Amino acid sequence: MKRGIILMNLGSPDSTSVKDVRRYLNEFLMDERVIDMSYLGRLLLVRGIIVPFRAPKSAKAYASIWTDEGSPLIVLTKQLQAALQEQVAEPVAIAMRYGNPSPKQAYDELLRREPGLEEVILVPMYPHYAMSSYETAVEYAKEQHLKGGYTFKLDIVPPYYNEPHYLETLAESIRPFLEQEYDHILFSYHGVPERHIHKGDITGSHCLKVANCCEVNSPAHKQCYRHQCVFTTKKMAEYLQLPEGKWSFSFQSRLGRDPWLQPYTAVRFEEMPKEGIKKLLVVCPAFVSDCLETLEEIAEEGKEEFLHAGGETFTMIPCLNVHPMWVKTLVGYVNG
Numbered sequence: 001m002k003r004g005i006i007l008m009n010l011g012s013p014d015s016t017s018v019k020d021v022r023r024y025l026n027e028f029l030m031d032e033r034v035i036d037m038s039y040l041g042r043l044l045l046v047r048g049i050i051v052p053f054r055a056p057k058s059a060k061a062y063a064s065i066w067t068d069e070g071s072p073l074i075v076l077t078k079q080l081q082a083a084l085q086e087q088v089a090e091p092v093a094i095a096m097r098y099g100n101p102s103p104k105q106a107y108d109e110l111l112r113r114e115p116g117l118e119e120v121i122l123v124p125m126y127p128h129y130a131m132s133s134y135e136t137a138v139e140y141a142k143e144q145h146l147k148g149g150y151t152f153k154l155d156i157v158p159p160y161y162n163e164p165h166y167l168e169t170l171a172e173s174i175r176p177f178l179e180q181e182y183d184h185i186l187f188s189y190h191g192v193p194e195r196h197i198h199k200g201d202i203t204g205s206h207c208l209k210v211a212n213c214c215e216v217n218s219p220a221h222k223q224c225y226r227h228q229c230v231f232t233t234k235k236m237a238e239y240l241q242l243p244e245g246k247w248s249f250s251f252q253s254r255l256g257r258d259p260w261l262q263p264y265t266a267v268r269f270e271e272m273p274k275e276g277i278k279k280l281l282v283v284c285p286a287f288v289s290d291c292l293e294t295l296e297e298i299a300e301e302g303k304e305e306f307l308h309a310g311g312e313t314f315t316m317i318p319c320l321n322v323h324p325m326w327v328k329t330l331v332g333y334v335n336g
């Protein structure tokens with residue numbers, strides 16, 4: 001079987017210019033799986049309010065983390081592509097949900113490198129299922145596959161939040177940081193609006209409705225982002241033998257005024273020093289590559305908030321990025 005591999009991530013603006021950031025935010029936020037309103041409502045909100053105000057601020061934030069090679073998210077995804085390519089014979093390409101390269105560009109690259117391609121394995125760079133991350137990436141890749149009339153089969157790796165090799169890898173990436181003195185380890189996940197959790201509940205009656213919903217078995221968990229984040233966190237506590245009370249989880253990056261999953265990371269940074277948590281470790285398992293949300297929102301802004309509120313040390317644990325065990329885990333996924 002002639003196969004190819006695509007690592008699919010979210011994407012970044014082409015540069016830190018306000019013009020490029022505006023274009024990127026317009027594409028991102030006009031996605032109906034991200035801002036789930038009627039087309040007209042979304043157009044008015046995104047083009048009229050969010051993007052004009054957010055683009056200059058986001059451009060500044062991107063400028064603070066940008067490297068000579070470009071956006072960290074893209075650079076790190078390319079480094080992962082190169083590291084995986086060293087381990088497998090099949091051509092490996094990257095694709096982004098927003099911006100470049102698109103899935104179509106990735107399919108065409110794979111076809112150039114492997115004429116007669118029969119199967120493409122798409123690995124979403126998201127361990128957890130959310131309508132606004134995993135689902136939109138996969139649906140976009142499927143749509144471009146169909147529209148392009150490609151004859152190769154498209155195989156998609158399911159969310160791996162509970163997959164033992166992924167969990168082992170995440171634990172291994174955290175373990176060295178536990179050797180230093182710390183009061184608490186915070187697992188901070190990208191947030192989503194609560195409404196998205198209700199929308200994804202295939203039972204219509206479980207998520208955020210049943211007491212302790214994420215702990216009570218339900219078919220809804222297959223698409224419940226909160227359940228999957230809680231599961232990953234609890235497994236880390238178990239694998240790393242974290243003492244009770246020394247770990248917790250929260251949700252970051254809220255946009256707008258609607259209720260999002262709680263507790264909010266930014267609020268916890270303010271509260272924790274007052275609870276006696278002075279030495280903090282933070283890890284962001286919703287991201288497999290470091291990006292704006294980890295490097296700027298957490299490692300820059302979050303650190304400042306925590307220290308300003310009375311914290312003493314703040315240590316950011318990097319994402320899996322090009323961890324050799326992560327590369328090995330990916331080899332396992334593409335080899336089935």
Ligand SMILES: C=CC1=C(C)c2cc3[nH]c(cc4nc(cc5[nH]c(cc1n2)c(C)c5CCC(=O)O)C(CCC(=O)O)=C4C)c(C)c3C=C
Binds near residue numbers: 054
């Ligand atoms: C990890 C999965 C992600 C989910 C779920 C997610 C939901 C989500 N995001 C926004 C709005 C923004 N997110 C932004 C950046 C961003 N988001 C993710 C991942 C998830 N988002 C990543 C990896 C990044 C970083 C991209 C990079 O280039 O480094 C941004 C852009 C930056 C900014 O202006 O803050 C926005 C906007 C919403 C509304 C949402 C769920 C509804």
Ligand SMILES: [Fe+2]
Binds near residue numbers: 190253
């Ligand atoms: Fe996001």
Ligand SMILES: [Fe+2]
Binds near residue numbers: 208212215224227
């Ligand atoms: Fe739940």
